[in-house]
Amino acid sequence: MTKLHITLAAVAIAFAAPLSAATDDVLPSGSDDISKYRDAGAWSIYKDETRGSCFASYKSEQGAIVQFGFTKDEGTGYLGLFSQAAAEQNDNVESAFIANGNLYAGMAMGTGASLEDGYNGGYVLVNNPEFVKDIEAGQELIAFPETPQTYIIDMRGAKAAVYEVRKCTQELGS
Numbered sequence: 670m671t672k673l674h675i676t677l678a679a680v681a682i683a684f685a686a687p688l689s690a691a692t693d694d695v696l697p698s699g700s701d702d703i704s705k706y707r708d709a710g711a712w713s714i715y716k717d718e719t720r721g722s723c724f725a726s727y728k729s730e731q732g733a734i735v736q737f738g739f740t741k742d743e744g745t746g747y748l749g750l751f752s753q754a755a756a757e758q759n760d761n762v763e764s765a766f767i768a769n770g771n772l773y774a775g776m777a778m779g780t781g782a783s784l785e786d787g788y789n790g791g792y793v794l795v796n797n798p799e800f801v802k803d804i805e806a807g808q809e810l811i812a813f814p815e816t817p818q819t820y821i822i823d824m825r826g827a828k829a830a831v832y833e834v835r836k837c838t839q840e841l842g843s
C-alpha cells in the first residue's frame with residue numbers, strides 16, 4: 670500500500686491550500702442554532718439556521734458518526750467523522766477518506782455539532798465538486814484508510830440524504 674501513502678501525500682498537499690472564509694463558515698458548530706429537519710432513511714437531516722445550510726448525519730453499525738454537507742453551489746463540501754475510539758485532538762490533523770472509490774484528503778479540524786457524548790473527531794473540508802456526486806452515489810466510504818481506526822461505512826441511502834440536504838438548504842435560503 671505504499672502507492673496509497675504517496676497518493677495520500679500528494680492529495681493532502683493539493684487540499685492544504687486555504688479555502689475561502691465563506692467555505693469555513695459552512696461547518697456546523699456546537700453554538701449554532703441547529704434543529705432536526707427530517708429523516709431520509711437511516712440519515713437524519715439537520716438545518717443550521719446560523720449558517721443558512723443543512724447537513725446529514727448517520728450512525729454506522731460500527732458506531733462511527735458520519736456527517737456531510739456542502740455549499741449552495743456544491744463546489745465545496747465537508748465530511749465529519751466521529752468515533753468513540755478517536756482521541757481528542759486540539760490541532761488540525763491530516764485525514765483521508767475514500768468515497769465511491771475516489772480518495773479525498775485534507776486537514777480535519779474541530780469537533781462538530783449534533784454529536785453524542787463521548788465522540789471525538791472533526792471535519793475535512795473538500796474543495797472538489799465531485800465530492801457531492803461521490804457521496805450521492807451511495808457506495809461505501811472508507812474513513813482513515815491505513816490506520817488502526819479504519820471505518821468502512823455503508824453509504825446506501827445517501828442519495829436520498831443528499832436530496833434532502835439540497836431541499837433543506839434551498840428552503841433556508843428562500
